[in-house]
Amino acid sequence: MTKTSILRLVAALLTVTLVAAACGGDDGDDPAAEPVATTTAAAAAPEPATDTVETTQGGDLLGTIQNRGTLNCGVSGAAVAFSMTQPDGSQQGFDADYCRVVAAAIFGDADAVNFVPLTAAERFTAVQTGQVDLLMRNTTWTQSRDTDVGMDFGPTTYYDGQQLMARVSDGYSNSSGVSDIAGAVVCTNAGTTTEKNIADASEAAGVDITLNTFEDFDIVTDNFISGACDIITTDGSGLVGRKANQEPDDQDWVIFPATPISKEPLGPTYGQNDSAFADVVNWAVYATIIADEKGITLANVDAMAANPPDAEAGRLLGGEGELQSVMGLDADAFMQVIKQVGNYNDIYERNLGPVGLTREGSANAGWQDGGLIYAPPAR
């Protein structure tokens, strides 16, 4: 029996050595950190397992992002002109560019973004579990999302609103309203607030409509083209894109009413109670707006930085009295934003212009032009 005892001893000793070896491996890592041990099981797939789970609630998200070196930005990946997946896999669009704006502010590199395509259903969970730092995913700012869901919202970058689209040949025009659509077959996609809004609006206007819903808006549009629907309705930005790209030669489409039937302010969304990060996102957005007000563009930013038009512009571009370093950013953070991505107007015209969304006369014009795009002063 002595042999077995020896064997047992050897086994036990080896086990202990192995444990020591295994634990020793951790010593090289930051001792204050939680165990960095992280492997995906053999089953694991693409995610590099060295990611650590971050809670965004009250944490130092800005520091975490700066250490990581990339911004994880949640986008749709399938939203025309806002975040489209291009044939080479890159992300392009208004929302994608605002991800780049924040990355340029934090790292001075607009390409330091890791885009995470998210469905509408999983977007808030993704923020709460730390999968993304920030949502730029046409998310409407609502009271319940701000409070109950536990999100915080940055400045609105695009004022959207639900509108209707019909054929001129059916007697509709720019000045038509919801009260003119009595008896029409109205189509939209199922299970969205869009459906509820049009039902409410028609009831308020006292008109009877037939509401048909379809799985997604491509099918809705096809039914509109074929004549199965008299009117289709969704957010104005969506309708304009459809009109610009899918209007057949033999039809003439018109979008109304001029004042949308719902308010859909879209902007950056992040987890609540992290002011340092929220400030960076908010002021990166404000910087693009202020630059637009002062005429600092992608094209002339270098000249403007060398010779700023006024003191505020100078501070914003990293000149004397700048406040970016106070926020934990480089002094020239916002200059890099304008230089690499552009001001609000550059971003808007580059992405939304081609699908036919004009700024003039809309809520997305600057406040001096009667719009709602406004930023607090940088001082």
Added chain:
Amino acid sequence: MADPHFGLERHDPEGFSLTAAVDSAPPDEPSLPVGEWLRKNLFSSPFNTVLTLVFTVVALAGLRGLLNFAFSEERNWDAVRVNLRLLFTQAYPEDQYIRVWVSVGIVVALSGLSLGLWARLSGVPVARVAMWSMTAGGLIALGVVLREPSAVSGPDGDPMRDAAGEVIRQSFGAAMGDRIWWWLAAAVLFGVGAGLWRGFEDERRRHTYVPTIPLVFGSLGVVVATLWLYRWGHYAFTGNEFVYEPDRTAALSTKLPWTVMWLLLMASWAAGRQGRGTPAEGRLKVLVNLAWLLSPFILFWVVLRDPAIDWAHVWSTDLPMAAGFVIGGGAVLYGLTRPGIGEVGRVIAVGLLAFAGFNWVAAFAGWYPMLQKARFGFLLLALAALLAPNFTGERAQRLRLVWGWAGAMTVVQYLVTMANTESTLNTPTSEFLGGFSVTLFVAVFTLIFSFPLGVLLALGRTSKLPIFRVLSTAYIEAMRGIPLITVLFFFANMLNLFLPQNMELGSVAAVTVGFSLFAAAYLAENVRGGLQAVGRSQYEASDAVGLTTVQRTMFIVLPQGLRVSIPPLVGQVISTFKETSLLAVIGIFDFLFLANRAIPSQSEFLGVKREGLLFVSIVYWIFAFSMSKYSQRLERRLGVGER
């Protein structure tokens, strides 16, 4: 389950002789003259005549509808052409694309080797080749006639319309004239077929064989050759610009790699044939099977992911740990297989298992740090220790377990290290692969993980030990009672909440786990059916010759049970492959999602969806159909349903 030969194989000692194929061919009848054949098969009674006519009309109408849909002027196939790369590899960086080709090359080479090493030489009777060729020619001609005349395009390239808004179409004669090349192709195919048919008299037609593999390679060669000769056009998206060049052949970056692949396929096939019949054949086959099993892991984590290896960490942590596990674990196992160790060995093994389990408890509770790799290592060691009593005996027997452990541990440590190393790829989105490659990898990994799990569950459910039986049954019934999409949502959104601290799985990985667990439950039921088909006498006979339970299961019951379950297992494989399209529902950029959502939302192709969906269906069909054909071959070879 990359290459499920299950150890059964047959040689063809005749070498290249094709007479062997005759043995397996079903008994044939002399072919009838056309008129007689039609009378006998299609118009044998008034009722059959009506059926034939009705269904011919339905089939022709369906074909016409499909052709008019696919070739309609309204279709914008540019949306698929420009997005081909997106559909298959999503955002994989262009300058690293060689890695994709290397991966394809490895798979092609392994396929060629396997074909050379295993495939019996078979042949297709000339009669059938002639029939195929004539049918293909006939179908093309039929399609050319059925497709409605093309629209007359106006000066702006759009189809012209008459006053009522209807598209103006060519006259029938003009349309047929425009399709002269299609007529030519149909005539050539039909002519070759008819020539073959006429060139052989009936008896020889049915008993002269065209060897299958050269036939297949030749057909693939024709496809590859069209890349160089036919103007498929060049469509791309580079530097934010769309490139449309319809009047040239495919880009060099497409045709060159595929030509290389074709040559590689033939070369590796020839190499496989050379290896056949040599003394090394057995070893070669083992090597090829191992390569198949490891290739998905190596391709995914090493070749495609291009990990940024941190050598300092490798020397300081990874290598010592791997060496510790290999040597220390090997020593423990060598000790545990000592003859006459008896119950003490089992006690130590269970102790190890308890320790390994405790590590996981500690991980969840966050008591002490340990590399995840070490936790897996201890778990594997405990499992190997439990197996040790089966390897007691003389030195060679004991060393077999030790060497097996060393090999397995080296591979596991290597792969886990690679998987844990950050990728150097610079892709815009979080996942470095997307589209069809994700579909493929999810399907393959699901198969790899669900197969052993499913077999274990089936064994558990048929076990005499109540605890295994109850647990397996509960698991299987629970999984089969939940819809797959629910499982996927759960894993995609919630798995990370159940993992130990600091361990995180990406959504694709999490979903793969969900798929595997789900597929395993169904697989287990299929395997259980097979196990029950193994007769009582087999159990009694193995008891009579004194086999242990493990030996009986491994060498008597499983091989026979699995052979019987091949048809349902392949059905399961095909359905798992197709079910991966559910990834689209949970927002992962798989093949279907890109075609259904991503491409229609590009402003260039807004709302262009039907083309992509048709393309996706065709690709899915090609893969599922090939798998189904392969399983039929396998069934024939293993004689399922005959014995």
